Amino acid sequence: MDLRELSLAKRHSRREIHITDAYTVIIREKNLMFGGLGCATWDGGVILARWIDKFSHLFRAKRALELGAGVGVSGIIAAKHxxxxxxxxxxxxxxxxxxxxxxxxxxxxxxxxxxxxxxDWHAFEGDTSSMKNHFCTKLSHNDAFIEQVWYRCETCFPCVSTGVCEPCYREFHEEHSPLSTPEYSKFRCDCNASHSIKTDFQQNSMEIIFGSELVYSTLSCEALAATVDFFLTDAGVFYQVLQAKREGVGLFCSIMHAKGYQCYVTSVPQAYHENTNTLNWALKGHENYLFYTWKRATSAFPIMHG
Known part of the structure; x- marks a missing residue:
């Protein structure tokens, strides 16, 4: 990968990703020098998107969480169902x-x-009994004043003594202006929309968790496993697409097994690899990928296959 070429490239680019012959997703990518690896389209995400499109009935009327969404290509397909x-x-x-x-x-x-x-996957390691950084303060702490990151939204609350917690800010105030620099102090969330905060951070609330190339280092295996285990229902399933040779996969499978999950691995058919139109596809052709499924014995979800 030529870093000089990347640094001179424009900040945004447009890429068309063909999911099927009849359906194309339009993706805005950011320059890797500015947006990081998550702002580019990668083969694993396209393969997962094509699989979700083919097996969309599995996602119908389900509560789902995408981890490491990146540019969102696979999530866009899942969201329709x-x-x-x-x-x-x-x-x-x-x-x-x-x-x-x-x-x-x-x-x-x-x-x-x-x-x-x-x-942040690492937030789910250890004791998760008080996830104050992930729930609206008003909902999860009964209007108590607690130490937390807060924002002052002058659009909604001109009074300087009024603040909103980070989840409320992300959901309701992110596009407002002006927003003051966030502080860390003891406060009670005053967001008048806090009663409408979505409860998608509740423990064991997701029926399907999915992602591509999430296992990339042994350093993140514990955190990823803890995150999946926190959100997934006992009857749920975790689907992931990974390169055949990926650091940390063995360790991650061992950690998940210790948490009560069985791992199933199947090969990705060649058709899923064709013409992904991604950066790594253009640079070096396709690499071998595998379908991974993690679920408990209580889960009736099928394993990934072609």
Missing amino acids: TESLCVSDYLPDTVENSKYNFRVNLDEQVMKRVHFRMI
Whole structure:
């Protein structure tokens, strides 16, 4: 990958991703130098999108969570079928870009069922009994004053003593102006829309969790497993597309097994690899990918296959 060429490239580019012969997704990518790896389209995401399109009945009327959404190509396909979809990534710019791509490709009725969140997997390691950074303060702490990041939204609350918590800010105030620099202090969320905060951060609330190339290092395996285990119902399933040779997969499978999950691995048919029109496809052709399914014995969801 030529870093000099990337640094001189424009900040945004448009890419057409062919999911089927009849359906194409329009994706805005950001320059990797500015947006990071999550702002480009990768083969794994396209393969997952094509699989979801083929097996869309599995997602029908389900509560789903996409981890590491990136540009959002697979989530865009899933959103057309789910009851609700939480689209997540770690960096604000990545989530913002994903939200843009969803709006370009989906109509307003579908968008009403989609919510966007920044999720730090490491927040789910250890004791998760008090997830104060992930729930609206008013909902989860009964109007108590607690130490938390808060924002002053001068559009909604001109009074300087009034503040909103980060989940409320992300859901209701992110596009307002002016917003003051966030602080960390003891406060009670005063957001008058807090009663409408979506409950997609509730423990064991997701029937399907999905993502592509989420396992990329042994350093993140514990955190990813903890995140999946926190959100997934006992009868749920975790679907992932990974390159055949990926660091940390063995460790991640061991951690998930210790949590009570069985791992199933199947090969990705050649048709899923064809003409993904991604950056790594253009640079070096296709790599071998595998379908991974994690679920408990209580889950009736099928394993991924072609």
